[in-house]
Amino acid sequence: MATGKKFAGTSVPTHYECCLHGLVAKDREPLLRTRLEALCGDTESAHRELHHEINCIPCVETPVGPLRKEDVALRLRIELDPDDPLNEEKATSTVCLFGHPEPRSGRGATVRPAIYAQVFSGNASQFVSLLGYKFHSEFVRKGYWFLYRNAYKIIVSHIYRLDEPGNIQSAQPTDPSGNWVVQIVADAVGQEQVPKVSELLDEVKSLFADYVDLVVVDHIFLQNKIPYS
Numbered sequence: 001m002a003t004g005k006k007f008a009g010t011s012v013p014t015h016y017e018c019c020l021h022g023l024v025a026k027d028r029e030p031l032l033r034t035r036l037e038a039l040c041g042d043t044e045s046a047h048r049e050l051h052h053e054i055n056c057i058p059c060v061e062t063p064v065g066p067l068r069k070e071d072v073a074l075r076l077r078i079e080l081d082p083d084d085p086l087n088e089e090k091a092t093s094t095v096c097l098f099g100h101p102e103p104r105s106g107r108g109a110t111v112r113p114a115i116y117a118q119v120f121s122g123n124a125s126q127f128v129s130l131l132g133y134k135f136h137s138e139f140v141r142k143g144y145w146f147l148y149r150n151a152y153k154i155i156v157s158h159i160y161r162l163d164e165p166g167n168i169q170s171a172q173p174t175d176p177s178g179n180w181v182v183q184i185v186a187d188a189v190g191q192e193q194v195p196k197v198s199e200l201l202d203e204v205k206s207l208f209a210d211y212v213d214l215v216v217v218d219h220i221f222l223q224n225k226i227p228y229s
Contacts (some may be wrong), residue, residue, distance in 0.1 A: 015116070015134040016188040017098070018197045020205055020214040027179035029156065032211040036154060039207060040146040040203030049157070050085055051141045052078040052168055054125075054134035056228050071226045072097065074133050076124055082142070085168060093124035095131075110217050111194055113137035130211045138162055143180070149226075152204055155183040184213050 024032050037045065054076040062068045079088040099113035119127055143157025159181060160171035184204060188197040193215055205214040 008065055014099075014113050016191065016194050016197075017114040017185060018111050018194065018201050019185045020185055020201060021217050022037045022182040022212040024156070024180040024182055024216040026180070028211060029180050030179075032182070032208065033158065035097075035208060035211055036146045036156075040148050040154075044148055046144045047146070048082045048144050049155070050080040050082045050143070052080060052138065053141060054078070054138045055136045056128050057136045059132050059134045060131075061226075062220070072099075072224050073127060073136070073226055074096075074131070076128050078124065080168070093119040095119065095124070095128060098222075098224050100224055101217075102224045103219045107198050107216065109198040110222065111198060112222060113189075135165075138165070139174070140168055142152055142171075147171055148204065151186055152201070153185045155185065156180050157183075182208075182214065184214060 008023040054163060056074045056076060058071055062071050074095060077094045077096055079092040086091055095117045097115040101110050130206060140160040141157045142160065143155065145153055145155040147153055159174045161174050162168065162170050163172055164170035168192065186197050186201050188194045208214065
């Protein structure tokens with residue numbers, strides 16, 4: 001039986017993910033990395049990452065009607081050891097629930113509520129199944145990240161599809177041109193922190209203006225809708 005983190009009180013704390021996205025061409029990535037090393041420390045400040053992300057939808061489809069809009073997808077994020085990706089004992093699993101992004105156009109960042117629950121033991125996939133969810137799709141994210149001012153996580157990665165379900169060794173790049181996806185993510189604890197975090201995030205992106213165009217993604221593309229059809 002899987003076990004997750006317990007929270008005091010009657011509710012799980014909701015955080016607000018404030019982020020910006022961009023693309024960097026293959027030949028420009030070394031320049032961006034040099035800039036990150038200069039701002040965040042040195043070459044030792046880079047953290048490699050390898051994530052297997054599994055999107056899950058409810059096992060029972062809500063009938064067509066108003067309640068159908070309340071159905072949400074869950075994401076099982078499995079953090080693998082880049083040097084030993086097949087070693088399950090070194091993997092860390094987290095169940096993620098993302099809310100719908102704010103539709104406000106005046107924000108300097110994409111803002112969406114997020115709840116994370118780490119699975120400390122047992123079978124994480126079975127745990128998600130017990131919650132009433134089933135597999136829908138998956139991808140792999142591989143790259144590195146830096147932490148700026150202990151508050152802004154800057155992720156530079158490639159996205160891969162899996163030709164064989166569940167087999168990360170069958171991963172193939174979704175972008176043959178080799179472009180890198182760049183994200184700057186900051187966490188706001190509580191709605192009252194969102195305006196300040198978004199404002200500062202907009203300032204941080206100016207530090208990378210010569211290397212990547214970081215933008216606010218339209219909220220329509222990040223809505224947590226169930227793809228029943």
